[in-house]
Amino acid sequence: MKPFRMLGRSIRDAVKSVIRNFSLSLASISCISITLIIVAVAIMASYNVQNFTREIEKDMTIVVFLDNQIEQDEIHEVEEQIKSISNVGEYTFQSRQEVKQKMQEESEIFSTVLENWEDEDSPLKDTFQVKVKNIEKIKDTAEKIQAIEKVSVVRYGEGMVDKMVTAFASIKKVTYGIVVALILVTIFLIVNTIKLTISARKREIEIMRLVGASNITIKLPFIIEGMILGVFGSVVPILITIYGYFAFYRHFDGYLYSRLIQLIEPEPFIYNVSLIVIAIGIVVGMIGSASAVKRYLKV
Amino acid sequence: MDLIRLKNVEKKYKNGVTAIYDLNLAIEKGSFVFVIGGSGSGKSTLIKMLYREEKPTKGQVVVGGLDVAKLKNKKVYKLRRKLGIVFQDYRLLPKLTVYENVAFALECIGEKKDIIRIKVLKALEDVGLKNKVHEYPNNLSGGEQQRVAIARAIVNDPKLLLCDEPTGNLDPEKSMEIMKVLESINKQRGTTIIMATHDKEIVNKMKKQVITLKDGHLVKFKQKGTYAE
Ligand SMILES: Nc1ncnc2c1ncn2[C@@H]1O[C@H](COP(=O)(O)OP(=O)(O)OP(=O)(O)O)[C@@H](O)[C@H]1O
Numbered sequence: 427m428k429p430f431r432m433l434g435r436s437i438r439d440a441v442k443s444v445i446r447n448f449s450l451s452l453a454s455i456s457c458i459s460i461t462l463i464i465v466a467v468a469i470m471a472s473y474n475v476q477n478f479t480r481e482i483e484k485d486m487t488i489v490v491f492l493d494n495q496i497e498q499d500e501i502h503e504v505e506e507q508i509k510s511i512s513n514v515g516e517y518t519f520q521s522r523q524e525v526k527q528k529m530q531e532e533s534e535i536f537s538t539v540l541e542n543w544e545d546e547d548s549p550l551k552d553t554f555q556v557k558v559k560n561i562e563k564i565k566d567t568a569e570k571i572q573a574i575e576k577v578s579v580v581r582y583g584e585g586m587v588d589k590m591v592t593a594f595a596s597i598k599k600v601t602y603g604i605v606v607a608l609i610l611v612t613i614f615l616i617v618n619t620i621k622l623t624i625s626a627r628k629r630e631i632e633i634m635r636l637v638g639a640s641n642i643t644i645k646l647p648f649i650i651e652g653m654i655l656g657v658f659g660s661v662v663p664i665l666i667t668i669y670g671y672f673a674f675y676r677h678f679d680g681y682l683y684s685r686l687i688q689l690i691e692p693e694p695f696i697y698n699v700s701l702i703v704i705a706i707g708i709v710v711g712m713i714g715s716a717s718a719v720k721r722y723l724k725v
Numbered sequence: 726m727d728l729i730r731l732k733n734v735e736k737k738y739k740n741g742v743t744a745i746y747d748l749n750l751a752i753e754k755g756s757f758v759f760v761i762g763g764s765g766s767g768k769s770t771l772i773k774m775l776y777r778e779e780k781p782t783k784g785q786v787v788v789g790g791l792d793v794a795k796l797k798n799k800k801v802y803k804l805r806r807k808l809g810i811v812f813q814d815y816r817l818l819p820k821l822t823v824y825e826n827v828a829f830a831l832e833c834i835g836e837k838k839d840i841i842r843i844k845v846l847k848a849l850e851d852v853g854l855k856n857k858v859h860e861y862p863n864n865l866s867g868g869e870q871q872r873v874a875i876a877r878a879i880v881n882d883p884k885l886l887l888c889d890e891p892t893g894n895l896d897p898e899k900s901m902e903i904m905k906v907l908e909s910i911n912k913q914r915g916t917t918i919i920m921a922t923h924d925k926e927i928v929n930k931m932k933k934q935v936i937t938l939k940d941g942h943l944v945k946f947k948q949k950g951t952y953a954e
């Protein structure tokens with residue numbers, strides 16, 4: 427019972443002082459909001475990027491066409507060299523006969539046309555289908571394979587994809603930097619808001635100490651005040667997350683540019699993101715108020 | 726039984742001033758003790774060590790079984806709950822009513838609402854302010870404000886009431902009212918009272934125990950003492 431009573435009191439005091447220091451509270455809340463909007467967008471973007479890179483990675487194969495006049499043991503040699511490239515994952519070999527068979531199975535027309543070609547003059551080639559471990563390095567890997575002797579042509583996905591993937595990687599780094607800077611500014615503002623509250627309630631705190639309030643009782647209202655700032659600060663970012671992502675998803679019909687780049691379904695994704703956003707808000711608020719309490723409340 | 730015991734206590738402030746030299750004292754439960762002495766003689770310092778606002782630099786201060794000097798900062802509240810403190814400047818919260826000011830002391834330690842109500846009204850009755858429960862401190866006279874402060878100090882039934890010049894801002898008549906309140910608390914509740922004061926008249930009239938300090942040294946500890954040396 428007693429902890430609940432104390433908690434109720436602390437929350438009441440915290441709300442009161444948020445209202446009393448309205449302008450500074452509003453500044454903190456706005457700063458938290460801006461930070462969290464960027465955090466939310468960054469989270470959603472990076473989850474999506476992760477999601478479709480994973481999808482692409484699954485499908486993404488480098489197709490290696492070998493020279494027409496290649497001997498069986500040379501094929502083996504090429505295979506050894508491909509295998510030795512570190513980014514190479516699984517790979518399969520398809521001989522031109524297998525390719526031919528496959529194409530014939532797929533369509534009647536192919537079937538009759540291909541029937542007349544002998545192996546010697548067939549335009550079809552022996553191929554390796556190579557999967558990479560890290561898609562960001564696919565270009566590099568493709569070039570390495572291209573350099574192997576007896577390799578005629580190397581093809582992989584749309585060129586756009588790998589460019590996009592590397593672009594996302596650098597955007598991610600910049601975003602991290604911005605978010606960290608914003609969080610620091612936010613904490614600074616919260617510290618100052620709480621500091622003001624503490625000085626406004628100096629007398630009260632002094633009396634609390636005299637009458638034997640425990641340290642946690644004295645600190646709790648300020649910590650809760652910080653958390654309230656965090657919660658208020660996450661309202662707008664959460665609305666933006668929910669409505670914004672829904673709208674975005676609908677506008678693009680669930681994918682970007684090509685079917686290859688699928689967006690994550692809004693539900694329950696946006697709710698998870700909202701939870702993360704409010705959690706970050708609360709934690710940042712708490713860190714700010716805790717450090718203010720530590721610095722300005724000698725208990 | 727001694728409620729308070731001081732053994733070879735010395736207090737030297739950080740600026741090098743020694744406010745108390747080698748003080749030995751034992752104060753019995755239920756006593757009423759004046760602490761007198763000139764300005765700067767160490768009265769406030771002694772009181773402050775009793776509620777652990779200041780730590781002794783040497784020696785031992787025991788209050789109600791708690792070794793005050795050894796008490797960790799985090800545990801000071803345990804000591805504070807055993808005692809009440811009254812200052813010259815009342816230290817009330819202006820935005821709270823009389824009732825709320827007294828109740829504040831109990832709310833801070835998580836007391837139940839209905840118990841708070843009973844205790845607060847009893848304390849306000851004991852200091853004779855039951856008819857001013859809903860007034861704000863600024864609408865009260867100095868004597869009345871000090872009585873609110875006393876009510877707040879005794880509301881949790883402390884064993885010990887510390888007063889640092891509680892009548893310092895009051896005229897003789899109001900001062901005597903405060904003294905009557907304190908005396909009845911001492912008698913009715915059995916609360917031990919230690920009061921630092923400059924006021925010769927009060928000390929002479931009350932005929933209580935008197936600790937006399939001079940430049941940080943204990944000069945006298947007399948039963949039924951007077952201010953005259
Ligand atoms: N916080 C402090 N820091 C440094 N020195 C202090 C501090 N408080 C008191 N002193 C010094 O300690 C000595 C005793 O001070 P104290 O306040 O105990 O005297 P007092 O008897 O209460 O005086 P008064 O009757 O004027 O209230 C004085 O010399 C004073 O200057």
Ligand SMILES: [Mg+2]
Binds near residue numbers: 768769770889
């Ligand atoms: Mg003094």
